[in-house]
Amino acid sequence: MQRIGVFICWCGSNIAATVDVKRVAETIKSEPGVVFAENYQYMCSENGQQLIKQAIREHNLTGIVVGACSPRMHEVTFRKAAEEAGLNPYMVEIANIREHCSWIHKDMEEATEKAVILVRTAIAKVKLNAPLTAGESPVTKRALVIGGGIAGIQAALDIAEAGFKVDIVEKNATIGGRMAQLDKTFPTLDCSACILTPKMVDCAQHENIDILSYSEVEDVKGFVGNFHVKIRRKARYVDETKCTGCKLCMEKCPSKKGLNEFNMNLNTRTAIHIPFAQAIPNVAVIDSTQCLKFKTGKCGICQKFCEVGAIDFTQQDTFVERQYGAIVVATGFKPIALDNFNEFGYADNKDVITSLELERLMNAAGPTNGVLLRPSDGQHPHVVTFIQCVGSRDTSGCGKPYCSKICCMYTAKHAMMIREKYPDTEVHVFYIDVRTPGKNYDEFHRRAVEQYGVDYIKGMVGKVYNENGKLMVQGANLIDNEQVTIESDLVVLATAIEPEPSVRKVATLLTASIDTNNFLTESHAKLRPVESPTAGVYLAGVCQGPKDIPETVSQASACAAKVIGLLVKDKLKTNPCVAMPDEMMCNGCSQCANVCAYGAITYLDKEFRIGGGKTEIRRVASVNPAVCQGCGACTVTCPSGAMDLKGFSSKQIMSEVDAICKK
Amino acid sequence: MQEVTENKEFTPNIVAFCCNWCSYAGADLAGSSRMTYPANVKIIRVPCSCRVNPTFILKAYQQGADGVIICGCHPGDCHYVTGNYYTRRRIALLFSMLNYMGIEKERTRLEWVSAAEGQKFSAVMNDFVKTITELGENKRLTDLRVKEGE
Numbered sequence: 001m002q003r004i005g006v007f008i009c010w011c012g013s014n015i016a017a018t019v020d021v022k023r024v025a026e027t028i029k030s031e032p033g034v035v036f037a038e039n040y041q042y043m044c045s046e047n048g049q050q051l052i053k054q055a056i057r058e059h060n061l062t063g064i065v066v067g068a069c070s071p072r073m074h075e076v077t078f079r080k081a082a083e084e085a086g087l088n089p090y091m092v093e094i095a096n097i098r099e100h101c102s103w104i105h106k107d108m109e110e111a112t113e114k115a116v117i118l119v120r121t122a123i124a125k126v127k128l129n130a131p132l133t134a135g136e137s138p139v140t141k142r143a144l145v146i147g148g149g150i151a152g153i154q155a156a157l158d159i160a161e162a163g164f165k166v167d168i169v170e171k172n173a174t175i176g177g178r179m180a181q182l183d184k185t186f187p188t189l190d191c192s193a194c195i196l197t198p199k200m201v202d203c204a205q206h207e208n209i210d211i212l213s214y215s216e217v218e219d220v221k222g223f224v225g226n227f228h229v230k231i232r233r234k235a236r237y238v239d240e241t242k243c244t245g246c247k248l249c250m251e252k253c254p255s256k257k258g259l260n261e262f263n264m265n266l267n268t269r270t271a272i273h274i275p276f277a278q279a280i281p282n283v284a285v286i287d288s289t290q291c292l293k294f295k296t297g298k299c300g301i302c303q304k305f306c307e308v309g310a311i312d313f314t315q316q317d318t319f320v321e322r323q324y325g326a327i328v329v330a331t332g333f334k335p336i337a338l339d340n341f342n343e344f345g346y347a348d349n350k351d352v353i354t355s356l357e358l359e360r361l362m363n364a365a366g367p368t369n370g371v372l373l374r375p376s377d378g379q380h381p382h383v384v385t386f387i388q389c390v391g392s393r394d395t396s397g398c399g400k401p402y403c404s405k406i407c408c409m410y411t412a413k414h415a416m417m418i419r420e421k422y423p424d425t426e427v428h429v430f431y432i433d434v435r436t437p438g439k440n441y442d443e444f445h446r447r448a449v450e451q452y453g454v455d456y457i458k459g460m461v462g463k464v465y466n467e468n469g470k471l472m473v474q475g476a477n478l479i480d481n482e483q484v485t486i487e488s489d490l491v492v493l494a495t496a497i498e499p500e501p502s503v504r505k506v507a508t509l510l511t512a513s514i515d516t517n518n519f520l521t522e523s524h525a526k527l528r529p530v531e532s533p534t535a536g537v538y539l540a541g542v543c544q545g546p547k548d549i550p551e552t553v554s555q556a557s558a559c560a561a562k563v564i565g566l567l568v569k570d571k572l573k574t575n576p577c578v579a580m581p582d583e584m585m586c587n588g589c590s591q592c593a594n595v596c597a598y599g600a601i602t603y604l605d606k607e608f609r610i611g612g613g614k615t616e617i618r619r620v621a622s623v624n625p626a627v628c629q630g631c632g633a634c635t636v637t638c639p640s641g642a643m644d645l646k647g648f649s650s651k652q653i654m655s656e657v658d659a660i661c662k663k
Numbered sequence: 664m665q666e667v668t669e670n671k672e673f674t675p676n677i678v679a680f681c682c683n684w685c686s687y688a689g690a691d692l693a694g695s696s697r698m699t700y701p702a703n704v705k706i707i708r709v710p711c712s713c714r715v716n717p718t719f720i721l722k723a724y725q726q727g728a729d730g731v732i733i734c735g736c737h738p739g740d741c742h743y744v745t746g747n748y749y750t751r752r753r754i755a756l757l758f759s760m761l762n763y764m765g766i767e768k769e770r771t772r773l774e775w776v777s778a779a780e781g782q783k784f785s786a787v788m789n790d791f792v793k794t795i796t797e798l799g800e801n802k803r804l805t806d807l808r809v810k811e812g813e
């Protein structure tokens with residue numbers, strides 16, 4: 001038999017002035033199942049809570065309803081009080097008679113009547129409440145960072161500094177990401193390598209960090225606190241533990257015609273190579289598609305010369321499996337392909353380059369040793385024209401609808417760097433808008449215009465074509481309202497950026513959602529910007545949206561704070577209001593798993609007794625309570641009505657509907 | 664019984680399903696900003712608008728509700744990422760079914776109300792109550808079975 005207690009709060013005069021609280025309590029006393037009803041000035045006060053606790057004990061209450069302010073205010077308070085009196089905290093329901101009643105109605109009669117109905121509704125619900133216990137799951141105190149760009153590096157360092165083990169899984173042979181390719185960085189124009197490489201070294205030397213380079217995540221199982229991850233360590237044909245990075249192999253390798261990806265294919269490299277001088281780990285890798293030993297079976301020169309015997313042509317991909325409590329995704333970006341933009345002549349003219357290529361051409365360690373030379377003839381360019389928004393803010397379908405955010409700033413940077421180094425060079429910039437919000441950013445752009453005399457032309461470029469060895473850039477000047485053609489030696493396209501394509505696979509493995517542009521989606525755009533909707537998965541850097549280094553680093557540190565906050569816990573308390581299937585009704589159809597945004601639902605083959613001493617094996621849905629967030633999407637989708645949500649069960653909601661509609 | 668209700672001025676009975684994160688908070692804000700709307704709107708709190716099974720709505724009509732309104736987070740803002748997209752589709756389907764059953768489309772409404780939109784919440788409720796009052800009592804689906812105590 002249910003024994004319900006009802007407690008009506010006056011909230012001073014907030015409720016009592018419009019709702020006849022005494023009458024509510026009196027009326028409710030005669031409700032079936034109600035054995036106690038009382039009103040009090042402030043239920044949330046110490047005395048009020050005492051009153052509730054005492055009533056629970058004295059009247060042996062099985063459930064309580066508090067008619068008071070919004071449950072968003074004091075549900076927790078009253079649950080705690082109930083628990084202290086020995087009642088399960090989930091046997092408490094709140095009737096919101098303040099925000100949803102006394103504060104919006106003026107007529108006392110009307111408001112009192114409504115308050116009675118609201119309390120009745122809560123009673124109807126609480127009668128169907130079941131005691132719930134928050135589950136607990138253990139936490140593996142180790143984090144995984146996927147992607148070793150500046151985002152991954154920063155997150156890993158911060159987590160490691162807090163005393164937790166971190167593994168960085170990087171698909172390339174070295175960590176560093178795009179930042180390693182940059183020459184100088186806005187807004188301070190300090191050298192990228194000078195600020196990045198010390199951090200890379202810190203990662204390599206940190207006792208808590210393990211760098212798994214040339215590796216990819218192959219499979220992810222589990223959930224927050226307990227991810228089980230399988231990592232593929234791709235064969236690099238060089239024993240990482242032996243190679244000293246002496247580069248003798250690179251000197252001797254006869255296959256020198258591989259495109260140098262690190263230099264944006266602007267020059268070549270040997271088949272066995274270390275991506276760049278400060279690579280971490282400083283270990284060679286063999287490009288098996290280029291290596292003569294792999295292609296013809298002959299050669300093996302590197303093996304002969306390697307003094308430590310690190311070369312191993314028989315190496316195979318290996319797998320490691322590890323447990324993690326939290327995962328940071330930091331897979332970064334790439335510039336988009338320019339196939340859809342023939343008007344800029346990128347494919348036909350060697351001297352039409354992307355901004356990232358320019359970074360390499362300006363870099364002292366780049367293909368031209370930092371001397372700006374035209375790729376076609378090695379001549380110094382006298383007129384350089386930049387085209388902004390190539391593929392960004394493009395709703396035609398050829399490019400990307402979003403703003404790539406970093407291009408206005410790095411184009412200003414490039415323009416200034418060229419004018420600084422080569423004052424005899426004319427620099428033009430075609431732009432749609434200049435977008436430079438950020439600390440010291442607009443000043444930076446103005447410096448380019450005012451101090452460095454960079455010619456900014458507002459307008460779009462229609463066409464770039466080659467005429468007698470000159471690149472003719474034809475565009476509009478919207479301010480002077482005229483067509484202009486600029487005879488240039490070098491054209492630089494500020495190319496839109498997009499998420500690194502492998503992010504799709506990573507997102508699928510993690511059941512992390514991605515938006516229509518392949519950027520990973522955060523849990524809440526404003527309030528939970530570094531958490532993915534999948535509990536225990538965090539987002540850092542450009543994989544979540546276009547951003548520059550300062551923003552990337554802030555986000556990475558924010559991620560680290562979140563990860564540390566998770567890893568310091570020994571156990572996680574889980575929300576008990578989660579979905580649960582009735583296995584006798586479930587037919588294993590998978591519809592619920594399809595709508596679950598969290599990947600909380602899996603299927604089990606279970607043995608059921610079917611009478612006559614026989615059993616059968618049936619596939620049934622199984623909800624992981626540590627992953628389920630309790631939205632209820634699955635409950636409505638379930639065609640057999642097997643899925644229900646604890647705390648908000650169909651029966652509970654139906655009984656509320658009944659109570660409200662009862663005339 | 665029948666006579667009494669017909670003589671009395673008609674005040675509709677309205678069930679509002681509000682998602683916990685946006686619309687319920689929006690309703691709270693309407694309250695704390697002392698914005699008014701008629702007392703015949705009664706709110707049921709659900710974690711997400713996608714928890715609202717169309718059968719809850721049918722049940723409400725069967726039990727004598729005159730109007731049902733479902734409020735959720737704005738598209739793209741769902742606390743559970745995609746929940747309200749499911750709601751949107753389900754309710755769209757329900758509309759065609761209600762139409763088939765002869766229940767006016769206007770009796771059921773889906774609205775997006777954020778936690779900041781107290782003003783919108785109260786405006787929506789005022790408007791909805793007005794619409795339902797004009798439509799009159801819902802008799803289409805009332806449960807004809809003998810009720811308890813009759």
Ligand SMILES: Cc1cc2nc3c(=O)[nH]c(=O)nc-3n(C[C@H](O)[C@H](O)[C@H](O)COP(=O)(O)OP(=O)(O)OC[C@H]3O[C@@H](n4cnc5c(N)ncnc54)[C@H](O)[C@@H]3O)c2cc1C
Pocket residue numbers: 146147148149150151152169170171172174175176177178179182184185186187215216217330331332333334335355356359406410413497500502503506540541542543547548549550552
């Ligand atoms: C031309 C240009 C100039 C720029 N100049 C500046 C500047 O001056 N100042 C500034 O602040 N910002 C600048 N930026 C922006 C800056 O490059 C980015 O903000 C920064 O690199 C983002 O870092 P990230 O770690 O998010 O991504 P990335 O640098 O792209 O790093 C991602 C890493 O993850 C790895 N990875 C990807 N997928 C996987 C996978 N599936 N598994 C394992 N590993 C994976 C990648 O190999 C890479 O190492 C510039 C960008 C461009 C294009």
